[in-house]
Amino acid sequence: MKKFLVVLMVVLSVFALAKVKVTFWHAMGGGHGETLQEIVNTFNELHPDIEVEAVYVGNYGALSQKLLAAAQAGELPTIAQAYSNWTAKLIQSGVVQPLNEFVNDPKIGLTKEEWEDIFEPLRKNCMWGDTIYAVPFNKSLYVLYYNADAFAMYGVDVPKTIDELYEAARIMTEDFDGDGKIDQYGFGFRTTVDFFQILLLLRGGSILKQVDGKWVSNIDSQETREVLAFVKKMVDDGIAYFQGGYLNDIFGQQKIMMYIDTIAGRPYVESSTKGKFTWSWAPVPTWVTNKVPFAGTDIIMFNTASDEEKRAAWEFMKYLISPEVTAYWAINTGYIPVRRSALETSIWKEAAKSDPLIEIPLKQIDNAVFDPQIGVWYEIRTVVGNMFSDFINGKVDMETAIKTADQKIREYLKEEYGE
Structure with missing residues (x-):
């Protein structure tokens, strides 16, 4: 044995x-x-x-x-x-x-x-x-998170286009106590490269484009200017709230009625809205295109x-x-x-x-x-994120922001290709 x-x-x-x-x-x-x-x-x-x-x-x-x-x-x-x-x-x-x-x-x-x-x-x-x-x-994919109870109360349809998003945000923006300060914004966004890139793709633009098999800067474009102008208009019209950090908490506090983020944020939304209101999500509204990054x-x-x-x-x-x-x-x-x-x-x-x-x-x-498959993409994203944030926060005018970003992107691409 x-x-x-x-x-x-x-x-x-x-x-x-x-x-x-x-x-x-x-x-x-x-x-x-x-x-x-x-x-x-x-x-x-x-x-x-x-x-x-x-x-x-x-x-x-x-x-x-x-x-x-x-x-x-x-x-x-x-x-x-x-x-x-x-x-x-x-x-x-x-x-x-x-x-x-x-x-x-x-x-x-x-x-x-x-x-x-x-x-x-x-x-x-x-x-x-x-x-x-x-x-x-x-x-994960990006979606439009929205306060379903608020949409029903205001009689607003879930926006399917960017123009409808603007109009829905306008209708649901409120100064409840009449003190001249907005208490409830129709829309919220983060001053990040992700949000900017979503709108840029929807507008038909891109941060980079390929020419003869190489990536080149495409940030200095009419589409970039139209996106920046649209977002600035929402801010200036007082219908959009913005910050750098995540938006699930202020969404739960009903300070904003809708925002765009990835589906990975769902657990945080469920936590912040629990017992307060019914939320839902929908595809990102279209603009010139219906392209969305993942x-x-x-x-x-x-x-x-x-x-x-x-x-x-x-x-x-x-x-x-x-x-x-x-x-x-x-x-x-x-x-x-x-x-x-x-x-x-x-x-x-x-x-x-x-x-x-x-x-x-x-x-x-x-x-x-999907994003360009290049080694310097993180650095380029940082440049574009700074461009967007600095412009929205009033630190720089539109043309200076775009031209500065374009120059930095070109420098990183030279590094990528050893030029």
Whole structure:
């Protein structure tokens, strides 16, 4: 008997040692992190030969710094969350693993139908030319949050266009006590690059454009001027409240009646409005176009891993984007599923039946656009955010703001292309 137990222990030890470890760095804290760990645990149970270790690094800023430092030190994980501009920088460092060989593998890959089942904007955001460097993960879309009770009380329809948004904001702006100060604003916005870029895309403009295969500045445009003028008019007419921070709290306080943000903000809206009023959301109003940006990260693999680790990592990445798992992730976190077939799963259909709101953002998915996949995009976003904030806060006139931003963007693009 003793001999049998010794042999069994040896066999089990060898089996344990045979496990391939996949280290996964991420920035999902709180409830999102708990849901991710549940997914990891289930994967590990289903794949006894693989052990995925999910490592919470901290917020996105901490993860970005750790990845860049690890790339320099040669101490990268197997896979990690990454925004596309991080991926672009890491591609330039030569450490990101192309995924084509895994996606196209007849045994462990994805069929053409499965790959194209990923929503097209999300899929294209993972590709640099014909090379696949990522799979989509935690993605969110922008929506119009609104006070449904107030809209009903004022008899105002949910705006479908920017002109209707202006009119709805005008109607619902109130100075209740007659002291000359607005107590309730029809609309609220943050003085961030995100809000500016949403309007710029809707107006038909863009921060950058491609010319002869290279990105060039497009900020010095008529569309930029029209967006800045429109937002300034809303402020000057006293129908829009603005601040730099998040708007869910003042929305809950009924200081603003509507605002635009990502669906990732839903838990905070539910908390701030609980017991006060009924809220809802709708697609972002259209202008010249109906294009909207999406937000969120992808999962990338590093070529510093062994072939065995890469293969195991691919199995996990494929599992993450499977219809049932991406549906489960979306339902439990508020992000969108990354595959169209996820909407046909029983888990998604049951969730949508009890919570119809979850399907509204997806009406915009085919119009969604992604940011330029360049290493200096973060720096360019900062420049444009400062331009918008400084102008709205009256620190600089429109032409100076635009010309200054344009010059700085051109300098960053020279850095990107080594010019």
